[in-house]
Amino acid sequence: MKSAVIVFPGSNRERDMLYALEQIGGQKPLTVWHQETTLPDVDLIVLPGGFSYGDYLRTGAIAGLSPIMKAVKEQADKGVRVLGVCNGFQILTETGILPGALLRNAHLKFVCKEVELEVATNKSVFTSAYNANQVIRCPVAHHDGNYFADEDTLNRLEAEDRIAFRYTQATNPNGSIRNIAGIMNEQKNVLGMMPHPENLIEAAQGGTDGRGIFESALETIA
Amino acid sequence: MKARIKITLKTGVLDPQGKAISHALDQLGFDGIGDVRQGKYIEVDLTETDPAKARAALEDMCERVLANTVIENYAIELDGA
Numbered sequence: 001m002k003s004a005v006i007v008f009p010g011s012n013r014e015r016d017m018l019y020a021l022e023q024i025g026g027q028k029p030l031t032v033w034h035q036e037t038t039l040p041d042v043d044l045i046v047l048p049g050g051f052s053y054g055d056y057l058r059t060g061a062i063a064g065l066s067p068i069m070k071a072v073k074e075q076a077d078k079g080v081r082v083l084g085v086c087n088g089f090q091i092l093t094e095t096g097i098l099p100g101a102l103l104r105n106a107h108l109k110f111v112c113k114e115v116e117l118e119v120a121t122n123k124s125v126f127t128s129a130y131n132a133n134q135v136i137r138c139p140v141a142h143h144d145g146n147y148f149a150d151e152d153t154l155n156r157l158e159a160e161d162r163i164a165f166r167y168t169q170a171t172n173p174n175g176s177i178r179n180i181a182g183i184m185n186e187q188k189n190v191l192g193m194m195p196h197p198e199n200l201i202e203a204a205q206g207g208t209d210g211r212g213i214f215e216s217a218l219e220t221i222a
Numbered sequence: 223m224k225a226r227i228k229i230t231l232k233t234g235v236l237d238p239q240g241k242a243i244s245h246a247l248d249q250l251g252f253d254g255i256g257d258v259r260q261g262k263y264i265e266v267d268l269t270e271t272d273p274a275k276a277r278a279a280l281e282d283m284c285e286r287v288l289a290n291t292v293i294e295n296y297a298i299e300l301d302g303a
Contacts, residue, residue, distance in 0.1 A: 058290055065287060094290065101292045106238050148235060148293060175236065 001025035001218045003044040006072065008034045008063045013049030013086065013196065020198035021046065024214040034066040043221045044081045045072055047088025049141070049196060059102060059144045060090030069095055081125060081217055082190040086142055089182070089192035098185055098192045099157070100149030105142070106175025112141040115171040117181055117195060119212075120163040124184060125220040126191045127164055129212040136209035138165075138195035140173050145194040147176040147183075157183055164191055223268045224301040225280050227288060230261035235293045264288060273300055 003021045007014050014031070021029040021044075030040055034052075039045065052063035063069070069091070076082045076097055084092040092098040105111055117138050119130040130136065149157070154177065157163050165182035172179050174194070182193030197210030231237050237259050244258040266283070270276040280298045289296040 057287070061287060061290065093292070099292075101290055103236065103293065104238055106236065108238050108242055146236070146238075150234075175238070 001044060001221055002027060002040075002042040003029040003046060004032050004040060004042045005029050005046045005048055006032050006034060006068055007048070008050065008052035008066060008087075008091075010052040010054055010063075011048050011050035011087070013198070016196070017046055017048040017085070017198045020201045020210070020214060023201060024211060025218055032068060034063065034068045037067045037071060039068070039071045039075055042080070044083060044217055045075060047072070047082070047084040047091050048198075049086030049088060052087055052091065055144070058094065060087060060092075060094040063087070063091045064094035073097055076185070076190050079187060079189050081221075083126065083213070083217070084190075084192040085196055085198065086140075086145070086194055089194055090144065092190065092192040097190055098183055099153045100147055100183070102144050102194070103146040103148050104144050105146050105173070110141075110143040111145070111173045112139075113173065114139050115173050115181075115195065116168040117165040118168055120166050121161045123161060124164060124188045124191070124216070126184070126213050126216050128220060129216040135168060136212070137200065137207055138197055138210055139199045140195045142174070142194055145174040145176065147174075147180040147194070149177065154178055154180075160186065162186070162188065165193055165195070223270060223273070223276050225266045225268060225276065226299040226301070227264040227266065227280065227284065228261060228297045228299075229264065229284075229289045229294050230297075231259060232293055232295055261294075273302075276300060 162184045166179040197213045200210035240258040247255045284296040
């Protein structure tokens with residue numbers, strides 16, 4: 001699987017992501033600086049976690065205007081897979097590639113812990129390696145992960161089976177509406193999620209529940 | 223020309239920071255505090271002298287970056303307009 005990780009000033013999870021992609025995908029991913037205007041031919045583009053531009057104005061807002069994001073949007077429209085994790089999810093909503101927005105956590109605290117996620121659909125290129133309704137463990141680390149969208153958008157996401165992951169009711173760490181942890185675009189080739197699957201891919205990290213996302217993407221490309 | 227832009231959360235969007243401020247005011251003993259909503263205030267200096275053109279440009283700025291219209295409303299005030 002050929003993949004590329006986009007790096008913005010203030011990204012800080014790109015190394016974890018590069019490691020996970022290489023371990024599971026078998027190929028060294030490319031690193032692409034946000035000032036680039038074109039993307040190499042890849043199967044998967046990843047927007048990693050961090051605090052791009054110090055979260056100035058709104059999380060992901062300035063990064064969303066980076067030159068590279070035009071190319072990311074074009075590739076996404078063509079059907080290339082795009083995964084945005086944490087700050088990457090915030091950037092995807094800010095650019096309108098995914099609907100909704102990520103607000104300050106309801107309890108106002110930065111949250112760094114492990115949560116439980118329910119695989120809300122396994123009918124997607126990002127979740128096919130899981131069983132439907134399987135509950136997996138996954139770490140979260142964010143201050144602005146409180147997913148919000150209007151009722152119409154939420155109903156549409158549900159009707160179109162575009163919610164990839166939900167926090168279990170007991171572990172919703174941020175007040176996200178309808179416990180939403182990750183959603184997909186209409187064509188289901190773009191996934192944005194707040195939790196960090198790249199941090200739970202081998203025993204040394206305490207578990208391997210995060211591998212499924214990368215394995216799904218890998219399997220469905222092969 | 224100077225523009226003053228107020229950005230506020232739309233009705234129905236949860237504002238946990240506003241809630242925390244409301245509690246703090248309560249604790250200080252201020253009576254009768256209802257809902258508190260926190261927003262942003264941005265000043266922009268413009269070289270444009272035509273108010274209509276300035277307003278059009280500012281609206282474009284708000285739509286494209288200054289506000290996230292999924293969750294926020296904006297109001298533009300122009301000095302000397």
